[in-house]
Structures are given as C-alpha cells and as structure tokens.
Amino acid sequence: MSRDILLEIGLEEMPAHVVLPSVTQLKEKTAAFLETNRLTFDQIEVFSTPRRLALRVTNVPETQADIKEEVKGPAKKIALDANGDWSKAAQGFVRGQGVTVEDITFKTIKDVEYVYVTKEILGQKTIDVLPGLKEVITSLTFPVTMHWNKYTFEYIRPIHWIVALFGEDVIEFTLLDVHTGRTSRGHRFLGQEALIATPGAYEDALAAQAVIVDAKKREAMIREQIQAIATDKQVTIDLDADLLEEVTNLVEYPTAFLGTFEEKYLSVPEEVLVTSMKEHQRYFDVRAKEGHLLPYFVSVRNGNEKGIENVAKGNQKVLTARLEDAEFFYQEDQKLTIAECVEKLKNVAFHEKIGSLYEKMQRVTKVAQLIGETIGLTSTQKADLLRASEIYKFDLVTNMVGEFPELQGIMGEKYALVQGETPAVAQAIREHYLPISSDGALPESAIGAVLAVADKLDSLLTFFAAGMVPSGSNDPFALRRQTYGIIRIIEQQEWNLSLLKLREEIKAAVAEDLAELNIQLDDHTPFLDFLNGRVRQFLATKAIRHDIIDAVVNSNQTDLSQMFEAATVLNQHVQDAEFKPSIEALTRVINLAKKQELTDVTVDAALFENQAEHELYDAIQAVENEFLSRTLEENYLALMALQAPIDAYFEQTMVMVEDERVRQNRLAMLTRLAKLALTVASLDQLMTK
Incomplete structure (x- = not known):
C-alpha cells in the first residue's frame, strides 16, 4: 500500500x-x-x-523499507578468551546490536580476523x-x-x-x-x-477559492489571455521571459488587461518607455505588426475581471505619472552639454579610495589607448576611442539616468547622437557596460569592446591596489563578474593580449594618477591568481577537461587567446593514439628541466656523446626556428612529433652525469625544449592514465 x-x-x-x-x-x-x-x-x-x-x-x-546492516566488531583474538569462550567484549558487542553470539561470523581484513554480525532494522511507519x-x-x-x-x-x-x-x-x-x-x-x-x-x-x-497553485498553469493562463488581447487588437505583445516569470509569481489568479497612455509620450526614447513599463510597473509593452511601439500596455491583475475597467484606469494613471516625469527629464537633459556633464563628474565619487568618476575616466583613457595600440586599431578607430573614453560616463549625471539607473549607457548613446558625436563613439558609450551578467550580450564594436575592457580592467587593478580584494562570497564591487566579462570579450574578439604584460604597461602609464590617490600597483600575484580563477571558470563552461584547464592556466603563456586556443587544441587531440606516449615523453623532459633552473641555455654540440643527442638537438632547433610563425596547433603537433627522438635520447643518454659541463649542457638542451612545451601548456599536468 x-x-x-x-x-x-x-x-x-x-x-x-x-x-x-x-x-x-x-x-x-x-x-x-x-x-x-x-x-x-x-x-x-x-x-x-x-x-x-x-x-x-x-x-x-x-x-520504511527494512534494512540489513553488517556491523564490524572487535578482533577475533579479543572476542574469544583463552578457553575459546566468548569474551565480555564480544557479548557486549552483540547485546548492543540486538543480536546474540550465535549470529557472529568472522571476516579477515589485512590478515586480521574480526567479529561481524548482520542485524535487521525494521522500518517504522x-x-x-x-x-x-x-x-x-x-x-x-x-x-x-x-x-x-x-x-x-x-x-x-x-x-x-x-x-x-x-x-x-x-x-x-x-x-x-x-x-x-x-x-x-x-x-x-x-x-x-x-x-x-x-x-x-x-x-x-x-x-474553488480562486487560487491557481500550479505556476505553469498560471503562466499558461497569462499567455493565453495576452494572446487573446493581441489577436483582438491586431498588435504584437512580446512576452519577455523574465517579466513573465515575475508576473506569474506576483499573482494567485491572473487576469490580463489592456491599458493606454497618451501618444505624446512616444516622443520620449523607446527604451525609456519600455523601462518605465517593464522595470517599474511590470507591464508588457505593445507594438504594431511592423515593430514600432504603440501607446498601450498590458498588465496582469491578481484577481478576476470584476471592475477591470477601473483597475485599468488606475494603472494608466500611475503609468502616466511615470511617463510625465520621463518626458520632463528628457526635455531637461537636452539643455545639458556633454562638457557640462563631464565637468560635474569631478564631484561624483567612484570610490573614496579610488577617486572621482572623472579621475577614473582619465585613467581609462590611457588604458584604452594602450589596448587599442596593442590590438592594432586604425587611426580613425583610435580617435573615436579617445573621444569615447573622455566622455563615456557623462550620462550618469543626467536627470534621466538619475531616475532610471537601468538606462545608464543607453541614454549616453542617445544623448551623444543628439549632440553630434559619431555613431561609433555613441555605440561605445552604450557598450562599455557590457556584459551586464555572466552570460550577457557582449560589445559588437571593436571600440566598444576596448572601452569595456579598459573600464573593467581599471576597476579591477585599482580596487586590488587599494587592498579591496574579493574574498569568499564577498565581492561588493562585482570584480569577479567584471573580470569574467573581460575574458569573454577577449575570447570573442580573438585579441592577442597578455593581461599581465598590459598590467605592467598600465602601471607605468597611470603611476602618477595613482600616486595622487596614495595607492600603487605592486605585487602582480594576487591579480594573476584572481584572473586565473576566472579563466578556469570560463574554460569549465566549454566542457574542457579539468587537467587540461590546469595545464593551460599553469603554463608560461600569458596571452589569453593563446590559452583559450591551447585548451581547445588539447581537448580535440586528447583521444589521439600518440597523445599518451608523446605527453609522457615531454613530461619527462619538463620534470628534469625543473630540477635545476638554468639562466644560460646555450648548448655546445661538441659535448654530445652519442647520435641521439645530435638528433634531438636538431629536432628542437627545427621546432624553435618555426615556433613563432606557426599556429598553436601546428606547434603542438610539432612537439608531439618529438616523441621518438626524446625516447631514443633517454635510452642512450644519462642526463645527471658527474661531469658538470656535460650535465649542464644536457640540462640546457632539455630546458629549451621544456620552455617550448610550457608555452603551449604545462603538459606535465595532463593525465595520461
């Protein structure tokens, strides 16, 4: 039953x-x-x-189900006395388990016999x-x-x-x-x-008491009701997934209804109207079949249709007040110039330890130019990037963003276009906030991507310099999300960019700016560890094996795009027949090279004592000569092809010989090969069993 x-x-x-x-x-x-x-x-x-x-x-x-449980007791030599009778220890054990000595059996564990009993536990009601x-x-x-x-x-x-x-x-x-x-x-x-x-x-x-307890049924009712409104009015109503879920969980008995607002408010930017409706009132916006916004909204009442006309009027009144404010703010903002807004940013603190928003923009301008130069932006792009970085936070002091913080960046783009900025500059102002979530949309333009990375990188470096490093789940300034955004942007743009090298360039470029704040970029280790943590997180989303992630993160490679490519290449070749023997051969090389770190890796062929040394040296030189001109996958395959000469080398050669000159010479050659391998990944951390 x-x-x-x-x-x-x-x-x-x-x-x-x-x-x-x-x-x-x-x-x-x-x-x-x-x-x-x-x-x-x-x-x-x-x-x-x-x-x-x-x-x-x-x-x-x-x-409950009855269970049988096997319980281990004392060793046999303790359970039996000198006469072979059950000892008090054995009797106490079985009594505690609710069984008798007749239930005892013996099992041997590591050459020692122990008492065991099997007891049955009857299930409760x-x-x-x-x-x-x-x-x-x-x-x-x-x-x-x-x-x-x-x-x-x-x-x-x-x-x-x-x-x-x-x-x-x-x-x-x-x-x-x-x-x-x-x-x-x-x-x-x-x-x-x-x-x-x-x-x-x-x-x-x-x-029967007007509660639809199944959330999926409530959602289906809302969908059907809104679709009926859309069909009746010959309009399109986009059922935003997040808003639909929220509305579903706001009501127990849903009834959707249509409301209106005055057409004059359509002169306000569409994003403002949609934000007013969605974020503040939980309304769905209504559009014509052609896609443009109409002066309607759809809301969902927690109740039935009784008095729905009055409910609609009440909602219209609330929305009208919101839109009236929005229209006023929009008109007032037209009286402001970008220069005036930028000047106001001098009095807006970014953080008490890191200065004002204006000071942040000054630093970001320098960082953005360094990145733009590194990735090879054109002169026109650099000029647009310079202008965008000088003004990109200006909309934060506008009336509209003050009332609707969700529109930061969006209104910056709108107002920048109104005041004659180029479309590229305006787009970058909007895109610098992206991504706004771990899997959010990324900047589409190169200028927007550079500005987004520069802004986030400045936040990361300055907060670290000021000693405000995230710990545990504590990350009040969202540095994890911002760093993850940097990684995603670099991966999407396929930039050859070493954040560690860039950090040192930034350190020199903004040293005076940071000195005025009494902070400085010193030890890069916390920054690198934090960055590698986000790289691990990113690669894990790509279904990369954990040992491959370890190998990539712990390599000598600091170019993020090269790290991403290395993870992909290793993941693709991990099932190759030659993977195991080749990785094991290179691991042996890396392990020997680690035993004695050499600064001088000059190799003297005159000290070679067998043919295998010559052949491996020639093979290493061949790989070295083309290493910089090849793709990462080509370099990986070239390293894999060294298995045979490496195996022959170790069969014929003792590396750690007593003759110091010969030993150092051999270690120098292996070190050169190890450095090539570690540039791809820490191949010694790959699992081959």
Whole structure:
C-alpha cells in the first residue's frame, strides 16, 4: 500500500524573485529527506504562489523499507578468551546490536580476523517518520529573512499555516505557534479557507477559492489571455521571459488587461518607455505588426475581471505619472552639454579610495589607448576611442539616468547622437557596460569592446591596489563578474593580449594618477591568481577537461587567446593514439628541466656523446626556428612529433652525469625544449592514465 504526501507552507506575500528558487529548494530537500529515511516515491510535484510553497509526493509506502546492516566488531583474538569462550567484549558487542553470539561470523581484513554480525532494522511507519518534514521547512535558506512576533526564528515571510497530509491523515507537528492541519487559505480577496481532504484534491480545492497553485498553469493562463488581447487588437505583445516569470509569481489568479497612455509620450526614447513599463510597473509593452511601439500596455491583475475597467484606469494613471516625469527629464537633459556633464563628474565619487568618476575616466583613457595600440586599431578607430573614453560616463549625471539607473549607457548613446558625436563613439558609450551578467550580450564594436575592457580592467587593478580584494562570497564591487566579462570579450574578439604584460604597461602609464590617490600597483600575484580563477571558470563552461584547464592556466603563456586556443587544441587531440606516449615523453623532459633552473641555455654540440643527442638537438632547433610563425596547433603537433627522438635520447643518454659541463649542457638542451612545451601548456599536468 502507498499514499501521497502533501506539504504546503502558507506565508505572507513573498517577493516574486524568491518564489521559484524557494520551491525548487523545498523539492530538493524533501527528496533528500525521503531518501535518507528510506522512503521511496514516484515523483515530487511542486506548487507555488506569492503566499505558498507546496509540493505533492506520489506513491510513498506506508512503512520504511527494512534494512540489513553488517556491523564490524572487535578482533577475533579479543572476542574469544583463552578457553575459546566468548569474551565480555564480544557479548557486549552483540547485546548492543540486538543480536546474540550465535549470529557472529568472522571476516579477515589485512590478515586480521574480526567479529561481524548482520542485524535487521525494521522500518517504522511512514506517518511516524514524516514529522521530520518540520526540519525540511526550517532548513530552507533565503537571500533575506525576517523575524516576527516574539520569535527569534527567521524566514522569508511570517508563516501563517501549514498543511501536511499523508493520504487522509494529518502529519502532526508544530512550528512556532502554527500546528499542521488540512486547512489552507484561498485568494486574499476572492476566496476563503479551503479544507484539503487528500493530497490529490489540493489543486481543485484551491481553485474553488480562486487560487491557481500550479505556476505553469498560471503562466499558461497569462499567455493565453495576452494572446487573446493581441489577436483582438491586431498588435504584437512580446512576452519577455523574465517579466513573465515575475508576473506569474506576483499573482494567485491572473487576469490580463489592456491599458493606454497618451501618444505624446512616444516622443520620449523607446527604451525609456519600455523601462518605465517593464522595470517599474511590470507591464508588457505593445507594438504594431511592423515593430514600432504603440501607446498601450498590458498588465496582469491578481484577481478576476470584476471592475477591470477601473483597475485599468488606475494603472494608466500611475503609468502616466511615470511617463510625465520621463518626458520632463528628457526635455531637461537636452539643455545639458556633454562638457557640462563631464565637468560635474569631478564631484561624483567612484570610490573614496579610488577617486572621482572623472579621475577614473582619465585613467581609462590611457588604458584604452594602450589596448587599442596593442590590438592594432586604425587611426580613425583610435580617435573615436579617445573621444569615447573622455566622455563615456557623462550620462550618469543626467536627470534621466538619475531616475532610471537601468538606462545608464543607453541614454549616453542617445544623448551623444543628439549632440553630434559619431555613431561609433555613441555605440561605445552604450557598450562599455557590457556584459551586464555572466552570460550577457557582449560589445559588437571593436571600440566598444576596448572601452569595456579598459573600464573593467581599471576597476579591477585599482580596487586590488587599494587592498579591496574579493574574498569568499564577498565581492561588493562585482570584480569577479567584471573580470569574467573581460575574458569573454577577449575570447570573442580573438585579441592577442597578455593581461599581465598590459598590467605592467598600465602601471607605468597611470603611476602618477595613482600616486595622487596614495595607492600603487605592486605585487602582480594576487591579480594573476584572481584572473586565473576566472579563466578556469570560463574554460569549465566549454566542457574542457579539468587537467587540461590546469595545464593551460599553469603554463608560461600569458596571452589569453593563446590559452583559450591551447585548451581547445588539447581537448580535440586528447583521444589521439600518440597523445599518451608523446605527453609522457615531454613530461619527462619538463620534470628534469625543473630540477635545476638554468639562466644560460646555450648548448655546445661538441659535448654530445652519442647520435641521439645530435638528433634531438636538431629536432628542437627545427621546432624553435618555426615556433613563432606557426599556429598553436601546428606547434603542438610539432612537439608531439618529438616523441621518438626524446625516447631514443633517454635510452642512450644519462642526463645527471658527474661531469658538470656535460650535465649542464644536457640540462640546457632539455630546458629549451621544456620552455617550448610550457608555452603551449604545462603538459606535465595532463593525465595520461
């Protein structure tokens, strides 16, 4: 026999962004609880609204599974006395396990015999185990918590009721002052209490009280309702995935409706209107079939259609106030010049230890020019880059960005075009913020990409110089995300750029700027370690083997594009027949070269004592001569081809001989080969077994 479990945690309204991760967490922890307690099940269905987190577990047995457990006891020599009788140690052991000495067997472990018994543990009734779900509820974690009443216990919102059923029976436990039962609560305004007879009746019982507990069903209702509006009005309504998820988790019974605003507001940039609707009001924007914005919006009410016209008017009134502000800010911003805005940035702090935004732009201008020179921008591109880097933060002091921070960069592009800047400069101003998330869109233009890297690199270096290095999960200035963005941009642009070398050039270029702030770029080790950590993270997303990532990150290569290419090449050739013997041969070379670091790697062929030395030396020189002109993959294949002469060399040659001149000469040759190999990757860290 089996039954279903229903667990519902009733709360005050939760923030929409917390609902989905919380119910997912509840599912995972419930599954772990059941597995730990030897309770099988078919599936776990989840339900959620702003006021509840719930799940239903199907086909759970009436009792736990019985188990047989083998338990190790004392050694045989301790378990038996001199007469061969059971000792007190043996008798105490079996008594503690609930068995008798007749159940004892012996097993040998590492030449020593030990007492073993097999005991059977009978499963408890499931209804007696399930009160442990209380610990599942209290173990949930949230980004923010609160406490209420006289309790010190904290949760995302106060708990008002708990439904806990095993079939028709209530699972009895109490959390704070809330005792479990079968009574849930319906829609705050349209419903009443709902008695849940069995777990299978849950959805229908709540639906009767105007609550659609299945989030997927609510989302489907919203989609259908909005599509009906779009069809009726012959318009297009883009269902932004993030906004749709948020709206779904804001309501318990959704009803979509159409609202309007005055056409005059369409003179305001489209991005401002969409931001006002989406970010501030949770509205969907409406477009004509041709794609241009129309003076409509779609919202979703938490309720039915009763009085929907008044609801629409109320929402229109709120939006109009927002758009009125936006129109005013836009008009006022037209009175500002870019030069005036840049001057204002002198009084806007970037960080108290790192100076103003104006000072940051001064540094970034120098960094951007260094990068532009390194990657080979044209003179026109360099001129546009220079102009963009001198003004790219100016929109931060505009009225519009002050009201809508989400539009930073976007309004910079708009205002730059209005004031006569070139499209390339304007685009770079918008793109320098990208990517805004770990997998967000990247800059499309070369100038935008350079400015984005320069801006992020300045933040990274100056925060490190000021001693504000991320630790653990603490990263208040998002340096991990910014560094990851730098890596993604460089990979996409395929720039041959060594950030370590660039760091030293930046150090020289901005030394005076940093001296005024009483900070300086000293030890590069923390920076390099931090950078390598993000490179590891990036390569892991490419399904690169962990040992290949280690080999690439620990190589002598500092050019990021070359590191990415090395990881790809190694990953592609790891299954080659010659991979294992060739890597093992080169590993032997690298290990010997590491034993004695040489500064002088001059090789004297006159000291060679056998043909294998000559042949390997000639092969190394051949690889060296073309190393800089070949692709990384060609160099890798050339190194792999050295397996035969390396093996022959070690068969005929003893490297660590007593004659110091001969020994040093041989180490010098191996060091030259090791340096070539380590430029590709730390091949000695690759797994070949």
